[in-house]
Amino acid sequence: MLICDEYLTPGTLAEAFAAMEQNRGRYRIVAGCTDTLPWAREGRAGDVEIPMLIDVSRIPELRELRVDESRVRLGAATPIQRFLDDAALARALPSMPRCAVWFADDQIRALATIGGNIVNASPAADATPCLIAHEAEVELAKNTGGKVVRRRMKLDAFITGPGRTQLAEGELLVAVDCDALPGYGGSFEKVGHRRSLVISLVCLAVLVKLDSQGRQFEDVRLAIAGIGPKPVRLTEVEKFLCSGPLSAERLEAAADMPVSLVASRTRQEYRREVVRGFMLRGLLNAVRRAGADRQALSGELEVAYG
């Protein structure tokens, strides 16, 4: 049970900072609350008494969404459901709608926020690999001597380990900026203990751009989570895929490459098998959506993994 004496819903960033300033050491920031409430239960944190909860989900700046030709800005309190409902967002972030479908059920997606998923820094966070593949940067803000000071850093540098980030005391995650990749084929693969509403054992985000004939990779972005302490970008595999024409053999060779990266604490054998299968299925789905020349791919591979 989560017990608080006060639940504050600031309407502006300034109000939020003022409350944080006045209640140093006795507050917790919440947004969607979909992680916090289950956390404060028996078997996890148990009954938790926090004097003040500060709910930042109604601050307009944190709900802002901007999509232009090259970049996307996502306010930290953007609900995951927006990646399914907003056509412009879906176009600019091609693997995100599929990530959102796997992320949770319809009901939790309406509450859970992108910022919450990032700040929790779960090694198996679903949205993080997608964002890392989009070269995401986080924007952090802090009130220092009555002035709001902002800093930015790469998302994969921001997350330092399981549940750990570079977020400083008194600092808020305000927004995430990332590449807009319209025209890319996107896919997202995930496996957990049940179909809906489950944390990933492994998840993989794939973004692919092909040439106009659909035979050559122009750009590949791959990021994986659940296989080690934090999500990782698979740059070696990306380079390998871009170094030659699209073929079933190239996809199969690429699929083997990240298998050795599995360094999670449990079920390593299983995860290695999953990684290879996900790489093949994820790449196949992404290249198809990117307009691949079907003759470049073997039918056998499509039957097995498509």
Place this chain on the structure above:
Amino acid sequence: MADIHLEATINGRKIFRSAKPHQRLLDFIRDDLNLTGNKEGCGAGECGTCSVFVDGVLMKSCLLPVAKAQGAQIDTIESLAKTGELSVLQKAFHKAGASQCGYCIPGMVMAATAALRINPFADREEIKERLGGNICRCTGYQKIFDAVELARDVQNGRLPASALLETDTGEGDVIGKNVRRIDAPSKVSGRLKYAGDMTMPGMLHVQVLRSPHAHARLVSIDTSAALAMEGVEGVITSADVPGEDGFGVFVNDQPIMARGKVRYVGEAVAAVAAEDVLTAKRALAAIKVVYEQLAPVFDPDEAMRVGSPVVHDYAPDNVTKHIPIRVGDVEKGFAQSDLVVEETYSTQAIEHAYLEPEAGLAYVDHDGVVVIVSPDQNITHHRHMLARIIAKPISKVRFIMSPVGGGFGGKEDMIYQGMLALLAMKTQRPVRLVFTREESIISTAKRHPSRTLLRMGLMRDGRIRALEMKMICDGGAYGMSTEGVMRKAAILAAGPYVIPNVKVDTYGIYTNNTPSGAFRSFGALQTAFATESHLDICAERLGLDPFEIRRINAMRDGATTHTKAKLGSVSLMRALDAAEKASGWEAGSPTSRGATRSDLNRGDSRPACALGARFAAPGTQEAAE
């Protein structure tokens, strides 16, 4: 504590109320507004029985701090049939027989309502996906999906409204016919009151202090600080039991609360009744218990060894029950056999996970009758036991069975009703206890974990000559239904097969694990898993088709089982034929078939787990692929 001044619209009515900052929207609508149609099943966003609309968007109210409802329009299950007339979806749930225990149904109806609002033409796959956040433990979901499809088609005019009407056949003509469930309207509307939905004026809330140790002596329990707290009306321990303590299904080995020592993690040690749940929780923290840890035993094989820790003094060998069965001479049978196969099988503990966590309400009425209302699967037996425990004549004890929000055997034990009775007697006020999901999981009985050594002797043609089974089950800390489960396991050990020589021993063993108890099939699952797996292995060794080996040994009409039951009719052959046909079975022994099998990956077989049905809607890129 800074209360929240909440302005919101609930089911079309404006409300101005103060709420506690720690309340969830679910607490507020259920406790403050008495809208108990939506339930709590897990409190962690997993099960969806609390699903409500917030500004038209479906959300899980157990994940919403009440402050998030500020200025919002909230619609609960009660909003759907306000005038008493059920919605099309509710009627469809009734018609399709989609409600069983009913506890998940308010959430299911809400999720289905949301699904058809978002996509009035959603196909079955999309419906499944949109209901993916809601759990049902009774139906297997098919009737729920049938109901949503029926409602969709009626709403779209593809089916006439009459498709929702009753089709009951005449009186006395029910076997083989669809009969409408008379309790469905109360379930699909949320009007049915489960124990956790019930309140009484002046009612107190109960919380239970549970043991953190698997095996420890209770040196002392000091409840004075808890009792001194404002709002605390009563604290009980085993010292408050006035009569002869001890309950169980076969042996009365379990005290109302731990007496002398605790035997498993989660065992009740003390209980508090207070004005509200939070005060009761804080009082628990003020109870001082001194434990002296004892060596625990967690493995039943180890528990059977001489010198292992003893869980109950009356059973120094830790054997709760041993059931031996002997037919013929197995050693002779093995000697006559062409092949003897020996394997070990094990099964694990399983939680029932009924959607309704345990809950109960108790009071002492005007005639001094102690009344317990709870989803109790065995009230008559419990009434007799409780009368003895609280030292009252049977006429002064009354059990009322509230609707059971799923039981599956898990609500057959009297594990909390005694505490409620004692607290109602002590405080002379109504008291209510509602378990959390976590509490339900740690403290209530599970399916018996088992380890089975199975030896079977067969002739080359597949006939079984002898079966020897030794099954050891972890009964956990208390007897509960263990004896019955061991009996049934032994009775069903040899399966529906003619076997001339049988030797079966089933053992239920005390350990310091969570008690094992009744669970659907009651011991049959464990032995059937062993025997049937074994038959497949034997078929492979003999080069026989797995169906064939079963037909060769199948009991026929008039057979006598190894426990001397004479069977008038045996439907095994029909069942085998039906299973073979339905599975598209490719005949042959497991060893003779190649890498590709015609009975796998058929067009009508279940596809691999996937999500994304919504992307396949007409006109999308996916649909074109």
